[in-house]
Amino acid sequence: MTPSLSTFSASVNEGIFLKDPSTSSLGLNILTKSIILIDDLGFEQFTFRKLATDIHSTEASIYRYFENKHKLLLYLSSWYWGWSEYKLVLRNANLACPVQKLNNAIHMLAIPEKTVINGLDMGRLFDIICQESSKAYLVTEVDNLNRHGLFYNYKKFVAILSDIVLEIHPGYPYPHMLVTTIIEGIHHQKFFSEHLPSLTDKPADGASLADFYYTLALSVIQKN
Amino acid sequence: MTPSLSTFSASVNEGIFLKDPSTSSLGLNILTKSIILIDDLGFEQFTFRKLATDIHSTEASIYRYFENKHKLLLYLSSWYWGWSEYKLVLRNANLACPVQKLNNAIHMLAIPEKTVINGLDMGRLFDIICQESSKAYLVTEVDNLNRHGLFYNYKKFVAILSDIVLEIHPGYPYPHMLVTTIIEGIHHQKFFSEHLPSLTDKPADGASLADFYYTLALSVIQKN
């Protein structure tokens, strides 16, 4: 069911990078290794200098691709949502029932595939999404970034899911709230289950997470 | 209904500070002004140097209270949850119905009071909680911090709410998941409504947030 990599090229908004990293081997190296480094060190300890030594390049070279590490995080996040949308659309292509579509989506979000796409370790990228991606928007420049469309891919994904919710219950007043609550919730619970288990419930694996949020979604949608 | 300030002294875990800021006027100054500065600049732009000049003190003096700005954020967050617990217990003291208790709690979380407690601007502190507080735990040192009990106040608050959920539906399997989903959800939606409105639904004021999450909670609890 996983789409072949050759057919997928992530469309990440141009404003995020200075030079498209997907067009050169150094750029791809930056992406590949930054995922590993950010996952290992955490975003705050991660620096372009460390990345540079890791890929046997220089800080200056990396700065030609990304203005700063925050933009790199935004790129990874944006790429993730671009990829997720692609997968979702493909998986739901031949489904008619919106409840099935929603179920599909929630499972996709909660149970990450551990494959490698375009050289990028999706398992680690998912961990970054859970632990670091909110730092991409929880910043003072958020309005400015948003004005330039740098959250487009995430917003698009949310919009698609919201439409599915509305298919299930036309006129439901809070589709976006529900969808972002589920998405951010999944990421939080993943983190909690690993680091702050008393903030979640056992077993907090992907399957029970999907179960919890799918039930939640359906109860809420039908209740209103 | 607001408890009198004289009766409340926040109990923040000792490991968070080097010297208790609530015991000196410089300490209180640090707390008061850091709330304003973090709210104005955002946590990443906020520095002890800027805070020092702001309160006409020195960096070194501030470092005598907090190891680093991250610990200061943890203090503010911890103080917020200590205060919230105090308020919640007081408000629910003479209620028997757990559904009413939950309703109370959700309204308290979604509709912040704009008062000043012990000199601390609660309106601004709430904004910090929404925008910055997740950065207090989304770090690599989280396990170490947790081992030292530095998230105690938040976990305690979650535990109290989870117990209320269990009062409503004994045996409900996901009380903690539900509670943290609601709490973090409220904070996210607050932020989204101000900065990324397409990720939420209008009107995203406190009242409709409370409405959304209260309905969500009840549907989910009763469904299972």
Add this chain to the structure above:
DNA sequence: CGTTATTGATAGTATTACTATTTTAATTAA
């Protein structure tokens, strides 16, 4: 009045987050 704790003043270091410039290497186009 003397002791102790608190803060201020000053200084210094390692690291981070960049920017600029020049050299080398690799591609491509004439």
Add this chain to the structure above:
DNA sequence: TTAATTAAAATAGTAATACTATCAATAACG
């Protein structure tokens, strides 16, 4: 094949950040 263009490496440097250390001044306290 050479010249022209582009990408990357090497090197250097700056301002700001995140601290640490030392010592003097002062206030509080018994």
